[in-house]
Amino acid sequence: MxxxxxxxxxxxxxxxxxxxxxxxxxxxxxxxxxxxxxDANTFKEVRDKSRSVYSSGNSIKDNTVTDFIQNVNFNKFMxxxxxxxxxxxxxPMWIKQCLRYNLKGIDEFKYVCYAQGSQxxxxxxxxxxxxxxxxxxxxxxxWHMEVWQSMNIQWAxxxxxDIQTNDVVxxxxxFALTGKKHVGFDSMIAQCNKLGVEVxxxxxxxxxxxxxxxxxDLDHECIKGLSFSFSKTFPVQxxxxxxxxxxxxxxxxxxxxxxxNVANRLGCGLGLEIMQNFxxxxxxxxxxxxxxxxxxxxxxHATDVVHFAVGEPYxxxxxxxxxxxxxxxxxxxxxxxxxxxxxxxxxxxxLKLYN
Amino acid sequence: xxxxxxxxxxxxxxxxxxxxxxxxxxxxxxxxxLVLEQHVIDVDLQEQxxxxxxxxxxxxxxxxxQDGKIVNDLNFELxxxxxxxxxxxxxxxxxxxxxxxxxxxxxLFFGPRGYFELHFEYPILKWILKTNHxxxxxxxxxxxxxxxxxEACQLLNKIQKK
Numbered sequence: 001m002x003x004x005x006x007x008x009x010x011x012x013x014x015x016x017x018x019x020x021x022x023x024x025x026x027x028x029x030x031x032x033x034x035x036x037x038x039d040a041n042t043f044k045e046v047r048d049k050s051r052s053v054y055s056s057g058n059s060i061k062d063n064t065v066t067d068f069i070q071n072v073n074f075n076k077f078m079x080x081x082x083x084x085x086x087x088x089x090x091x092p093m094w095i096k097q098c099l100r101y102n103l104k105g106i107d108e109f110k111y112v113c114y115a116q117g118s119q120x121x122x123x124x125x126x127x128x129x130x131x132x133x134x135x136x137x138x139x140x141x142x143w144h145m146e147v148w149q150s151m152n153i154q155w156a157x158x159x160x161x162d163i164q165t166n167d168v169v170x171x172x173x174x175f176a177l178t179g180k181k182h183v184g185f186d187s188m189i190a191q192c193n194k195l196g197v198e199v200x201x202x203x204x205x206x207x208x209x210x211x212x213x214x215x216x217d218l219d220h221e222c223i224k225g226l227s228f229s230f231s232k233t234f235p236v237q238x239x240x241x242x243x244x245x246x247x248x249x250x251x252x253x254x255x256x257x258x259x260x261n262v263a264n265r266l267g268c269g270l271g272l273e274i275m276q277n278f279x280x281x282x283x284x285x286x287x288x289x290x291x292x293x294x295x296x297x298x299x300x301h302a303t304d305v306v307h308f309a310v311g312e313p314y315x316x317x318x319x320x321x322x323x324x325x326x327x328x329x330x331x332x333x334x335x336x337x338x339x340x341x342x343x344x345x346x347x348x349x350x351l352k353l354y355n
Numbered sequence: 356x357x358x359x360x361x362x363x364x365x366x367x368x369x370x371x372x373x374x375x376x377x378x379x380x381x382x383x384x385x386x387x388x389l390v391l392e393q394h395v396i397d398v399d400l401q402e403q404x405x406x407x408x409x410x411x412x413x414x415x416x417x418x419x420x421q422d423g424k425i426v427n428d429l430n431f432e433l434x435x436x437x438x439x440x441x442x443x444x445x446x447x448x449x450x451x452x453x454x455x456x457x458x459x460x461x462x463l464f465f466g467p468r469g470y471f472e473l474h475f476e477y478p479i480l481k482w483i484l485k486t487n488h489x490x491x492x493x494x495x496x497x498x499x500x501x502x503x504x505x506e507a508c509q510l511l512n513k514i515q516k517k
Binding site: 012013015016017019020021024026043046047050315316350351353 | 441480484496500501503504506507508510511513514515
């Protein structure tokens with residue numbers, strides 16, 4: 001863990017500079033979401049967007065990958081009725097190729113299904129468990145709570161009540177807010193095993209894990225489903241490429257669509273191309289040193305996820321004031337997404353902000 | 356060199372006589388002539404500045420009254436001021452209209468002969484942020500954020516010039 005004092009002034013100056021550069025079209029790698037692209041070079045626009053430069057969990061927009069995607073022939077996927085099956089066959093092999101992963105028991109998750117983003121899996125999970133109460137740790141992906149609230153679905157934070165027999169649990173691994181395994185993960189699993197409560201593990205940030213050994217015991221009977229997404233690892237987040245792996249074959253809307261052969265072939269094809277050309281931990285290999293560099297320069301603490309660091313908020317806006325971004329459940333007060341720093345290394349070097 | 360952009364509306368003539376104005380900044384005349392919908396004027400600004408817009412050709416006969424009501428009048432309204440690309444928005448109401456011995460605060464209407472007067476500071480953006488915060492007490496980080504913005508501008512300007 002870094003012992004350097006946090007350089008909040010530099011963090012802030014970089015945020016302002018990146019957003020101003022975005023308005024001036026000077027970024028090495030432009031943003032992809034309206035909430036971090038200033039409409040114009042005005043103080044107000046740049047200020048508003050500078051407050052969310054390090055927010056979100058989005059992937060690193062690595063230029064090698066973005067250039068590769070530019071040259072992918074998507075038309076051929078449309079003509080390939082086997083593309084989703086190819087994608088589903090390839091995924092487990094690809095994920096197991098990483099020698100640092102010890103996903104004990106993953107072979108028991110034999111049923112692989114393309115998902116149009118993790119959100120499609122989540123929605124199917126909600127639907128399948130609509131009469132149960134969903135449980136989640138505080139700081140989990142806000143989208144769950146936002147959907148549950150708007151759909152009048154029962155839910156409660158794990159911290160607020162014991163797990164009961166009518167509950168189902170979702171948990172990201174590593175945990176979305178901190179980039180590390182949640183401190184309550186093991187006890188939650190033990191409790192779910194004891195009560196026969198089903199757990200879905202969301203591996204959204206797994207490919208960006210930096211540990212020498214990424215270990216998780218999936219033999220626990222309570223863990224019924226695994227969610228993987230490409231969206232936080234590769235810059236394909238708007239293509240909705242994700243995978244569900246389950247112990248048992250499900251027959252829910254997502255599976256029925258895949259069985260009908262109407263899965264999104266563009267998403268499947270893109271995912272397959274990515275897998276065939278990049279290692280699952282490509283970003284870790286390329287950016288782990290950069291993560292350490294920036295944590296040292298800015299006085300932040302590296303997490304186990306290569307594009308995340310944690311530290312004190314550099315602005316109170318969206319943290320302790322005007323909370324929270326987009327959703328009242330979107331908590332990310334002290335998490336920093338370092339992706340914009342990695343992506344704009346050339347610009348930041350030129351401006352002498354890199355060191 | 357800075358620029359002042361003035362926008363006017365409801366420019367009313369009387370008997371083929373159109374309103375005319377003189378624009379002064381810090382007592383220096385920068386424009387004299389007809390009031391058009393928009394004027395863009397170059398100016399050298401100082402730390403403290405006074406903009407004055409004189410209504411120079413209004414005479415008593417330019418107000419036509421019938422049965423006790425004004426039926427025709429030579430007048431115009433100031434709509435908007437942009438200083439160095441910064442629309443000062445509500446701060447335009449900081450101005451006042453001075454006519455003979457009358458001072459009408461927050462008046463953008465040029466009816467009687469007189470002048471509109473606005474005091475402002477340079478840099479413009481800093482003045483806007485500071486004044487808005489003084490008025491509403493809702494932007495405590497304005498100065499810190501202003502400094503970041505200016506520093507970022509200076510950094511990026513360097514590479515633009517290369």
